[in-house]
Amino acid sequence: MAEIDAQPFAFAFKPVTMALVVIDMQRDFAEPGGFGASLGNDVSRITAIVPTVKRLIEGFRAAGLPVIHTMECHRADLSDLPPAKRDRGNPSIRIGDVGPMGRVLIVGEPGTAILDELAPLPGEIIIEKPGKGAFYATRLSEELKHLGAQQLVFAGVTTEVCVQTTMREANDRGYECLLAEDATESYFPEFKAAAIAMIRAQGAIVGWTATTDQVLQGLANG
DSSP: OEEEOOBSSOEEEOGGGEEEEEEOOBHHHHSTTSHHHHTTOOTHHHHTTHHHHHHHHHHHHHTTOOEEEEEEOBOTTOTTOOHHHHTSSOOSSOTTSEETTEETTBTTOGGGSBOGGGOOOTTOEEEEESSSSSSTTSSHHHHHHHHTOOEEEEEEEOIIIIIHHHHHHHHHTTOEEEEEEEEEEOSSHHHHHHHHHHHHHHHHSSOEEEOHHHHHHHHHHO
16 A cells, blocks of 8 residues: 555555546636636635646656546526525626626536646546536446546545535545645635644544555555
8 A cells, every 4th residue: 555645644555456536627616717717716715826737747647547527507498496596695797697608507518617737638527517526417426437546646626515515425435635735725714724633523424535655655655
């Protein structure tokens, strides 16, 4: 077994069972004019992690390990969008409305696309998810079983919502989970800090956390 220097203690792993899951690094969450900005958020916090996420992705690719990308998006007819989700909050534009980058969080629209710098390579798995968690109403479970994955490293946005939700879903399904702390972000720094603390509390109750450098060093030694 190889190890990644992590908190609350070392994360032991077998490279052949590892996969990287990159959550929702989409234009709508990271660029001015997108859905995140319409909620009044500072999207520069998201774009700031792009180089780190890219380095993590490239490290997994170089190691020959799977990279899975998720996108939060809905069908054009909104049949998979509950009113309780669409009507929540007070954004200037809502999911399904036409914004500067097309219809917000709708499959195939420009704003829904993954950032160019982090674009999936041909053959990499892309999960289109209608909810916060990547297991809900998707084929992620089947894809992970096909890969033989047992341990998952997570990156992406936002830490306290879609990332943490997916980690908790994965934890309940028996996966060992590690969050790359500097390859995830929130619009609210205090929310990110709280989510990280909750994830690794009580002996890694949800999972482990480590820096991207620590993850890549572990892979290099594995």
